[in-house]
Amino acid sequence: MLSVYLMVQRPRGTRDFTPSVMNRRLAFENLLESKALSHGFKRVQTPIFETLDLFTAKSGPGVVKQLYAFQDKSDRALTLRPELTAPVMRMVSEEMRASPKPLRLSYFGQCFRYEESKKGRYREFFQYGAELIGASGPLAEAEVVSLAIDMLDSCGLIDYEVRIGHVGILRDILTGLGLSEVGEPEAPVASAMRLLDKGDWDGLAELFTANGIDSSASAHLQNLSQLDGGIETLDSARAILSTLGISHESLDELATLLISLDSLAPTPPSLKVNLCVARGLDYYTGMVFEVNVAELGGEGQVLGGGSYKLLHLFGLEDLDPSCGFGLGFDRVLLALEAQAERAGRLEVVPGETPPASTLMLPFKVEPSAVLSIIKDLRDAGKNVELDLRGKNIGKSLDWASKNGFTNVVIVGPQDYENNQCSIKNLVTGDQNVAALDSASIVDFL
RNA sequence: GCUGUGAUGGUGUAGCGGUUAGCACGGUAGGUUGUGGUCCUGCCAGCCCGGGUUCAAUUCCCGGUCACGGCCCCA
Numbered sequence A: 001m002l003s004v005y006l007m008v009q010r011p012r013g014t015r016d017f018t019p020s021v022m023n024r025r026l027a028f029e030n031l032l033e034s035k036a037l038s039h040g041f042k043r044v045q046t047p048i049f050e051t052l053d054l055f056t057a058k059s060g061p062g063v064v065k066q067l068y069a070f071q072d073k074s075d076r077a078l079t080l081r082p083e084l085t086a087p088v089m090r091m092v093s094e095e096m097r098a099s100p101k102p103l104r105l106s107y108f109g110q111c112f113r114y115e116e117s118k119k120g121r122y123r124e125f126f127q128y129g130a131e132l133i134g135a136s137g138p139l140a141e142a143e144v145v146s147l148a149i150d151m152l153d154s155c156g157l158i159d160y161e162v163r164i165g166h167v168g169i170l171r172d173i174l175t176g177l178g179l180s181e182v183g184e185p186e187a188p189v190a191s192a193m194r195l196l197d198k199g200d201w202d203g204l205a206e207l208f209t210a211n212g213i214d215s216s217a218s219a220h221l222q223n224l225s226q227l228d229g230g231i232e233t234l235d236s237a238r239a240i241l242s243t244l245g246i247s248h249e250s251l252d253e254l255a256t257l258l259i260s261l262d263s264l265a266p267t268p269p270s271l272k273v274n275l276c277v278a279r280g281l282d283y284y285t286g287m288v289f290e291v292n293v294a295e296l297g298g299e300g301q302v303l304g305g306g307s308y309k310l311l312h313l314f315g316l317e318d319l320d321p322s323c324g325f326g327l328g329f330d331r332v333l334l335a336l337e338a339q340a341e342r343a344g345r346l347e348v349v350p351g352e353t354p355p356a357s358t359l360m361l362p363f364k365v366e367p368s369a370v371l372s373i374i375k376d377l378r379d380a381g382k383n384v385e386l387d388l389r390g391k392n393i394g395k396s397l398d399w400a401s402k403n404g405f406t407n408v409v410i411v412g413p414q415d416y417e418n419n420q421c422s423i424k425n426l427v428t429g430d431q432n433v434a435a436l437d438s439a440s441i442v443d444f445l
Numbered sequence B: 001g002c003u004g005u006g007a008u009g010g011u012g013u014a015g016c017g018g019u020u021a022g023c024a025c026g027g028u029a030g031g032u033u034g035u036g037g038u039c040c041u042g043c044c045a046g047c048c049c050g051g052g053u054u055c056a057a058u059u060c061c062c063g064g065u066c067a068c069g070g071c072c073c074c075a
Helices: A019-038 A054-060 A061-066 A085-095 A136-153 A167-175 A190-200 A201-210 A215-225 A233-244 A249-263 A294-299 A328-343 A371-379 A395-401 A411-417 A439-440
Strands: A043-044 A049-051 A067-069 A077-080 A101-111 A124-133 A160-166 A272-273 A284-293 A300-309 A324-328 A357-362 A383-388 A407-411 A420-423 A433-435
Touching: A019 A043, A019 A101, A019 A124, A019 A136, A019 A294, A019 A328, A049 A054, A049 A085, A054 A061, A054 A077, A054 A085, A085 A101, A085 A124, A085 A324, A124 A136, A124 A328, A136 A160, A136 A249, A136 A284, A136 A300, A136 A324, A160 A167, A167 A190, A167 A215, A167 A233, A167 A249, A167 A284, A190 A201, A201 A215, A215 A233, A233 A249, A233 A272, A249 A272, A249 A284, A284 A294, A284 A324, A284 A328, A294 A328, A300 A328, A324 A439, A357 A371, A357 A395, A371 A383, A371 A439, A395 A407, A407 A411, A411 A420, A433 A439
Parallel strands: A043 A101, A160 A272, A357 A383, A357 A407
Antiparallel strands: A049 A077, A067 A077, A101 A124, A124 A324, A160 A284, A284 A300, A300 A324, A407 A420, A420 A433
């Protein structure tokens, strides 16, 4: 059929959301939204496309090849947004300079990246995120991380691992060893952080040698990376930092963060401190954290964030650093679906079960006889639909059942004569008779 | 960017170098002109796209598209 008409498909890496899919997504979004609000984060929205410079300024010219960048009819260089942190920072600098700080902002929307699409990785994907701007330090960070954990916990996600690190400490160590923070095509420090994140020790040793650093230095880093536990690992970390001559200050802050988190957030299934967490987080400057779900395989990171400095790009250096995170809406949903199936659970997102709904079924009577009742029931907050097919009762009930209605209000000739209606509950099979007016009917719905 | 696997109605599938391409679910119209999640019947709807080999391609080959994996990457 398709070929007879129009051979057009969805662009690669995009998705359509049918009503049943959308129902779940809306339930999930609402749940996240209510959590954000409960932590004081207020929703904002920024444009789907932005000036290209916004992202090249933040991430370098190399990002363009991964952007949906384009020229508009006036030759402006624009791009679909690949993420939401920079746009929100831009918005703060343009609209909220005079707003009292700190700001707690949340956002939800689609982002676009030109990459190979696969499961859990789409060219158009959805992010829910939060940013805390104008306050910094371990307590601010604890507020942000606790929201992230609270969100994951409340949607019923299990078996996830929270990893907390600190790229500031890592940078200090690497520059302390003599690695440069500048270089082409990639600064040695950045290369080292990437290798550390992957646990590629051979690669790291190579890098050290190439930069004239005794490769035995990687032993300390390897020790550091093996500190993969809770708050208790910080003592060992302090010892290692001492031998490297690095300040403990950031570690002490990390300790405060972890202690605060313990009180502020639900206890996650697994929370580990690992100072080698560094995953491609260019603009992060301090604490970083990420959440992984092993179930998702290669695309298992469902959330990531930390403390970063971006507002100086807009002349607001006094507000740096900020702290925030982005939650991979699609990936968390995938994880929840996989976990629900494994557990044999029907409800994937808490609260996704739609509210009761009613089919008004005039049967061999003029539909006009029930229209005002439908209006009144809707005004009373009920979800009501008028039958538009005009089939016999058996088919109509079948149709109502397949379409998930809770109740059917049948108004046939006999009912109408007696100024009554029959209300059948499709879930229980119970049937009642009520007077043909909305006040009587509403009690049965 | 590299690489592997796959693609049959809307969904899930069967099948084959020559078939009316089968089945189930679904949709739709009835059988049943006041009771569904039973049954029966009719109908709707498909071989991803383009090229090649062949008397003949949905089937074999190549390319593309899309999907799913593995690396790379992931602001």
